[in-house]
Amino acid sequence: MWRGALIGFGNVALHGHLPGWGRRHDVEIVAVADTRPARRADAVAELPGARWYDSGEALLTHERLDFVDICTPPSSHATLAQRALERGLHVLCEKPLVGSPDEIRRLTRVVRDRGRILHTVHNWKHAPIVRRTRELLGAGAVGEVTSVVWHTLRARPAAAVGTDTNWRVDPVVAGGGVLTDHGWHVFYIVQGWVGQAPVAVSAALETRRHHAFAVEDTASVQITFPAAKADLFLTWASDARRNWAEVSGTDGVLQLLDDTIVVHSRRTGEEHRWHCPPPLSDGSQHPDWFDAVAAEFVGGMGAGASDACNLVEASWCVALGTAARESDRQGGRPLPVEVRG
Numbered sequence: 001m002w003r004g005a006l007i008g009f010g011n012v013a014l015h016g017h018l019p020g021w022g023r024r025h026d027v028e029i030v031a032v033a034d035t036r037p038a039r040r041a042d043a044v045a046e047l048p049g050a051r052w053y054d055s056g057e058a059l060l061t062h063e064r065l066d067f068v069d070i071c072t073p074p075s076s077h078a079t080l081a082q083r084a085l086e087r088g089l090h091v092l093c094e095k096p097l098v099g100s101p102d103e104i105r106r107l108t109r110v111v112r113d114r115g116r117i118l119h120t121v122h123n124w125k126h127a128p129i130v131r132r133t134r135e136l137l138g139a140g141a142v143g144e145v146t147s148v149v150w151h152t153l154r155a156r157p158a159a160a161v162g163t164d165t166n167w168r169v170d171p172v173v174a175g176g177g178v179l180t181d182h183g184w185h186v187f188y189i190v191q192g193w194v195g196q197a198p199v200a201v202s203a204a205l206e207t208r209r210h211h212a213f214a215v216e217d218t219a220s221v222q223i224t225f226p227a228a229k230a231d232l233f234l235t236w237a238s239d240a241r242r243n244w245a246e247v248s249g250t251d252g253v254l255q256l257l258d259d260t261i262v263v264h265s266r267r268t269g270e271e272h273r274w275h276c277p278p279p280l281s282d283g284s285q286h287p288d289w290f291d292a293v294a295a296e297f298v299g300g301m302g303a304g305a306s307d308a309c310n311l312v313e314a315s316w317c318v319a320l321g322t323a324a325r326e327s328d329r330q331g332g333r334p335l336p337v338e339v340r341g
Contacts, residue, residue: 002301003065005031007056007080008072009039011161012094016123016285017069018046020294027298029069033059039161056080065089067301073167074175078103081118085110090117092297095184096321097314099175104318105340108311117300119293120314124185125192126292129276133247133256136274137193141263142249148190148230150245152182153238156210158284169213177215179205179324182234187320188313190223190230193247198316200224202334203324209237221324224334243280256280315339 004021006013009032021027032043033053040052053059056072060083067090070080078098084091085107097120098104111118124130137145157168157178167173168181191198201223205216217236222229245256252265259279263272278288296310316339323335 002027002067002298003030004067004069005029005033005050005059005063005065007033007059007068007070008076008094009034009043010071011159012285013069013071014042014046014161016287016290017071017121019287020290021069023291024294024298027294030065031059031063057083060084060087060089067092067297070094073173074099074180075173078107081107082110085114085116085118088114088116090119090297090301092119092121092293094121095314096175096180096317098318099180099321101318101322101340104315108315111311117297119297119300119310121290121293122185122188122310122313123286123289123293124189124280126289127280127286128278129256129259129261129280130189132274132276133245133254133261134192136254136261136263137247137249141252141265142247142254143251144227145194145247145249146228147248148193148228148245150186150190150230150232151243152178152186152232152234153240153242153244153281154178154182154236155238155241156236157181169210169215171215174215176321176325177205177213177219178217178234178236179203179219179221180215180321183219183221183232183321183324184317186232186234187223187317190232191313191316194225194228194230196225196228197339198223198225198320198337200334201320201323201327201337202332203327204332205325205328208235219324222334223320223337241281312339 031051033056068084070093074096081091160166203221206218208218210217219234221232243258247254255262259277261274319337319339323337327335
């Protein structure tokens with residue numbers, strides 16, 4: 001039985017992670033920490049036997065654990081993850097893992113030195129429609145991928161619980177706006193579909209509707225791969241809530257229409273459809289996608305091996321996000337992207 005603790009008890013912990021941990025028979029959540037006293041009532045109601053701490057540091061100091069699940073806002077991730085790893089714990093952490101290449105390199109060194117697992121919650125890759133798309137592309141449904149177009153449309157950022165303001169629009173806490181919040185997921189999905197490491201990125205960040213926000217509500221990003229390109233459009237300023245993607249290849253085109261995949265074959269002229277609910281735009285916590293994340297993480301703990309693939313994905317997400325913001329500051333100029341160990 002693996003002994004774990006939740007650090008941060010907001011919406012994603014309560015509605016996204018906790019149901020998944022509860023479905024496992026090899027994990028026990030024995031403690032919860034949150035700096036907001038008002039969250040204690042929900043923790044007691046959902047986990048009556050778990051101990052409560054007013055800070056992650058206090059929990060890490062006093063609890064005997066195998067792992068922590070970090071569900072706090074992004075600005076605290078690097079510090080909490082490093083302290084947990086240095087105490088010999090495995091770490092599962094919500095995205096974005098960290099906000100800078102220096103932070104990801106520092107954490108990577110601690111992972112190697114301590115022999116622990118640092119796993120970011122890349123739950124969107126386990127959405128049925130995303131998983132099926134990758135299977136189809138791997139089977140050659142459109143041939144070699146040459147381009148990807150992705151749209152994420154939202155009217156506003158997801159709500160935050162227990163505060164008067166939404167941390168997602170505070171640049172100090174969130175690290176950025178829609179590019180940080182949604183771009184991280186799209187970065188690892190698109191790179192997986194293309195099957196190559198990116199070489200350059202350019203971006204334009206805008207405020208189209210939410211002028212009271214101190215962060216961008218819209219991002220247009222172009223990623224260059226050795227033999228492909230990707231155009232991403234992410235916004236909190238839409239009148240619709242939708243996800244749409246198109247993957248073009250040498251032999252056809254695959255469209256992802258929120259909950260349906262349509263493949264048009266250039267070789268045969270045929271069209272095939274797959275219905276893959278739930279829609280990508282349905283909800284924001286996605287508890288049904290967490291089971292696969294937990295399985296990967298717990299499996300890695302059992303094997304005693306570092307989850308290098310997930311950490312590499314996170315490293316590229318940091319590199320792309322950092323370069324995209326610098327590109328915007330330089331008027332959209334394409335900038336090289338690299339990951340250095």
